[in-house]
Ligand SMILES: Cc1ncc(COP(=O)(O)O)c(C=O)c1O
């Protein structure tokens with residue numbers, strides 16, 4: 001069977017085929033960048049219009065109570081929880097992923113007094129290691145990058161926590177979360193998982209693997225919109241013992257008592273700092289509801305089929321690109337990354353022709369397969385166009401080599 005016929009057959013058999021209608025997507029675009037910015041759910045614009053004109057415009061400050069704005073971080077967190085294998089009171093939606101990493105690094109350090117090393121991987125998403133470096137500059141931590149495997153071999157009695165991204169942003173490679181968590185904990189340290197590239201697209205079972213802490217982006221597979229609030233997970237067993245270093249009033253036990261002394265709120269609420277961004281949380285809730293309605297098992301199963309089909313089609317059609325994502329579906333996230341020396345120009349040429357992926361330095365072409373709205377026909381269209389652009393050297397134009405501020 002040709003790849004075109006196979007794509008048609010797979011689309012016909014796809015139980016999530018109609019889910020694309022839950023999103024607003026331009027007709028002339030094949031969107032393979034939901035791992036960077038998820039698409040706009042159809043439910044979001046009317047919800048935001050209501051929050052703005054109804055709840056804000058008419059309800060004014062009364063909406064903190066009447067529209068339950070004050071509970072939105074916990075409410076959205078509780079909806080994210082089942083998508084990542086957590087209980088509702090273990091997750092809260094707040095701040096950015098970077099800020100939440102900082103808070104959890106400090107929490108881990110307070111849980112492991114006498115240990116100050118944070119282990120991460122070289123090549124981890126930069127914000128994760130920069131946050132460790134920020135703490136190190138204050139004299140509060142020491143960074144150790146694990147140059148080799150297994151990571152647990154880099155954990156000794158000085159290590160408070162290991163900070164890892166579950167699905168690597170460049171390659172899409174998944175860590176074995178259960179095995180790494182157990183091995184690190186056996187050496188007395190804690191693990192902070194960054195789920196930015198896995199939440200909403202792959203199966204996760206934080207409670208099942210006895211995870212300690214996790215964070216993740218709201219604007220990728222959760223479709224919360226540009227700069228959406230992130231989420232933060234703290235296993236119930238740690239919640240009473242951790243401190244939030246950004247001890248703002250929203251994490252206080254009684255914010256409206258206006259007391260001078262900080263008293264942390266019980267449970268996950270102590271991880272809040274300032275006033276929740278209601279517009280962003282409302283949009284994130286629409287994205288999370290959309291994912292939850294489709295169900296992670298169905299999304300994850302389609303993601304594996306999509307990436308498998310794309311990789312086979314690439315191997316059969318574009319021999320000059322090297323695939324750097326894992327060949328086996330088990331350790332592969334919902335993206336496929338390809339290596340080519342002209343990756344940047346190729347990426348620009350593809351975008352010019354309606355196929356939106358992205359580029360990561362120095363030579364990676366990255367394609368995200370958000371199973372909710374990407375079809376097998378889309379995957380095949382991207383492969384055909386990529387082959388055409390490479391074979392005809394259509395990318396070889398000065399305007400495609402000019403670097404934009406955001407890649
Ligand atoms: C693994 C990972 N962590 C964190 C972030 C970003 O964090 P923030 O939303 O704070 O910019 C990203 C992407 O931007 C990411 O890929």
Ligand SMILES: Nc1c(O)cccc1C(=O)C[C@H](N)C(=O)O
Nearest residue numbers: 035036037169170196360406407
């Ligand atoms: N957060 C981003 C942004 O503000 C602008 C452009 C891209 C992003 C991203 O999310 C990048 C993404 N985390 C990555 O894996 O490369």
